[in-house]
Amino acid sequence: MTVDYQQLNGIALAYLGDAVYEPFIRQHMIELGFTKATKLHHHATHYVSAKAQAALIERMQAENVLTDTEVDVFKRGRNAKSHTSAKHTDVLTYRVSTGFEAVFGYLQLTGQTERIAALAHWCIEQVDEGRVSNVN
Template sequence: MAKVDVKLLNGIALAYAGDSIYEVYVRDHLIFNGLTKPDRLHKSATKFVSAKAQAWLISQMEEASLLTEEEWTYFKRGRNANSKTKAKNADILTYRISTGFEAVMGYLHLTGQTERLDEVVNWCIAKIEEEQAKLLGERN
């Protein structure tokens, strides 16, 4: 396999890897929490991996000062990348922010920062679950 300097990859390539990595973390989390039916898994996963959820997570990360300066650089690389694809269920700004989110995940994964990736993803999962519980409480 050819050696590639990850720090030189464009935002779309980083987001491509990050999208998959984040999805695997979310799927593992859901399965380990007892969800096993494909339709329920898909519906539940969407709450974590949708462009809207990822854009919301970025705003929460900013509020919590979760990301390092270097991670913000990779977020911006992904957000500002010129993508040839269009969002299916999100406006262009939300889609671009979610691409930045995925670029951060891809950067952490491809640079072998497993502990940091675990920390960030687990924070994201907990934040989404906290928000879902809050919304559920408001409905009841």
């Protein structure tokens, strides 16, 4: 069955995108030598929290990392009506991070695995090198 990503709302794309992005972060945490669950979770939040994802997508836009289509998907995710609320951040940051996740969901549905890996590694590099402010 082929899914037309253009028919999916931004929340559905973000739901998938969250699951697509997180394994890259989990593997990176292990590669950094974190093995205890509390340390893994604590350090992972620097990459996967709403604040981190919002800061990363803002940097992507500032540096023109995203394609025009990816920007459109981001906006669809950001503007989607969510019935859940942000737990540890404001609504705007939460919505921007939803847009970030929607991009990864779109890339997964369109079979762009190399692009997913490239963006995930770009994000990891930004956080690791301290290029993303406002994280946690």
